[in-house]
Amino acid sequence: MPVGSKRIEIGLIVLSETYQHRRIYILKLLNIVCQSTDISDSLRAKITGDFNTMTANARQDDARTRATEALSTSLAALCKAASDPLRLDIMRVLSHDSFGVQELATIFSMPQPGMSHHLKILSTAGFLATRRQGNSIFYRRALLKSDSDFPEFQSSLFLSIDSLLLDEIYSQRILKIYADRSSQSRLYFEKNVEKFEENQGMLAELSQYLPNLKEMLDLTALKKSSRVMEVGPGQGDLLKELTRRFDQVVALDNSGEMLALTKGKVSSREKIEFVQSSLEDFDAKDRNFDAVVLNMVLHHMPSPQHSFQKIREILVKGGFLLIADLGSHNQEWARASCGDVWLGFDPQDLKEWAISSGFSEDQSLYLGLKNGFQIQLRLFRAI
Numbered sequence: 357m358p359v360g361s362k363r364i365e366i367g368l369i370v371l372s373e374t375y376q377h378r379r380i381y382i383l384k385l386l387n388i389v390c391q392s393t394d395i396s397d398s399l400r401a402k403i404t405g406d407f408n409t410m411t412a413n414a415r416q417d418d419a420r421t422r423a424t425e426a427l428s429t430s431l432a433a434l435c436k437a438a439s440d441p442l443r444l445d446i447m448r449v450l451s452h453d454s455f456g457v458q459e460l461a462t463i464f465s466m467p468q469p470g471m472s473h474h475l476k477i478l479s480t481a482g483f484l485a486t487r488r489q490g491n492s493i494f495y496r497r498a499l500l501k502s503d504s505d506f507p508e509f510q511s512s513l514f515l516s517i518d519s520l521l522l523d524e525i526y527s528q529r530i531l532k533i534y535a536d537r538s539s540q541s542r543l544y545f546e547k548n549v550e551k552f553e554e555n556q557g558m559l560a561e562l563s564q565y566l567p568n569l570k571e572m573l574d575l576t577a578l579k580k581s582s583r584v585m586e587v588g589p590g591q592g593d594l595l596k597e598l599t600r601r602f603d604q605v606v607a608l609d610n611s612g613e614m615l616a617l618t619k620g621k622v623s624s625r626e627k628i629e630f631v632q633s634s635l636e637d638f639d640a641k642d643r644n645f646d647a648v649v650l651n652m653v654l655h656h657m658p659s660p661q662h663s664f665q666k667i668r669e670i671l672v673k674g675g676f677l678l679i680a681d682l683g684s685h686n687q688e689w690a691r692a693s694c695g696d697v698w699l700g701f702d703p704q705d706l707k708e709w710a711i712s713s714g715f716s717e718d719q720s721l722y723l724g725l726k727n728g729f730q731i732q733l734r735l736f737r738a739i
Contacts, residue, residue, distance in 0.1 A: 430505045437481035448517050454496035463529045490688040490699045537658035541695050542611050562593050565731050572735050576676045582646035588653035592621040599624045610634040640670035647676040654681045655698040664713035671738040683730035710736045
């Protein structure tokens with residue numbers, strides 16, 4: 357063996373014993389190789405192999421270190437977010453509905469900047485999800501995902517939070533927000549009953565998707581004797597189709613003016629029971645429906661998720677919920693011009709609300725309109 361090679365081999369042994377940090381070992385090894393000219397082929401091959409192995413191991417160590425640091429940071433953020441009693445109450449409130457930052461500030465009687473600070477901490481930790489409604493952002497509790505960093509931790513935390521009773525004053529303020537939302541929509545229709553058809557046409561006309569709605573109704577295969585309710589029947593155009601198909605039909609509306617308009621537009625009134633009530637206050641005692649239809653109504657509801665829950669209560673097992681509504685959009689003028697509380701919906705939101713309320717998704721259809729709006733027709737089955 358050449359003298360240079362022997363010297364390098366001894367150097368490798370010394371290095372391997374002296375330097376435990378692999379990066380230093382690699383740098384020293386490179387330095388020896390670069391300065392040596394008297395190296396055998398076998399030793400050169402050994403050096404090259406050791407270099408490649410050490411480089412790969414060092415990269416793996418770096419990756420593991422970074423992953424561990426990221427998990428530690430994530431866990432610290434979760435613990436920090438959950439360490440404040442107010443933030444626990446916020447997550448409790450957002451467990452079954454979504455609210456804007458100003459609404460949450462009202463519920464907890466605190467300045468909006470302070471509420472924004474807490475929401476930022478909760479969102480950064482992954483406890484909250486957001487959805488944009490025009491110029492507003494609404495917060496809800498994030499869904500639990502199996503691929504999150506600490507799914508068991510979050511699941512246990514949410515279960516513990518939900519087991520706590522919400523302060524009665526918070527519950528009262530939430531009901532007040534729902535009442536304000538509902539009043540906003542009802543007052544609009546009471547003042548603009550004569551302009552209903554014109555204003556509704558600014559978004560979507562029933563004729564543009566009625567054939568598809570009929571197809572959805574066909575898919576239910578419901579008998580003529582079935583009990584069916586339409587919420588917010590408007591001018592009664594869809595109600596006419598329902599009375600043609602079914603013998604027992606209920607028309608529900610929270611506005612007396614709108615209900616009077618509906619009565620004046622339909623001829624088969626003897627087959628229809630007209631009820632003035634909000635969906636939330638509807639007395640469903642002894643009324644088990646086979647289907648409930650919401651045609652361009654859900655975006656007027658004070659709490660869409662609660663609407664799903666209420667409808668599930670009044671549907672028989674295997675009954676259907678048929679929804680026609682707008683996809684999510686950012687046209688703020690719809691609030692003032694059409695009385696909209698919500699600017700359409702993300703399809704995934706409707707699916708999640710339905711599943712959490714006891715429905716399975718049956719059929720879905722999405723229709724793009726020339727004015728840029730999208731209609732989504734969703735058929736859910738009660739399980």
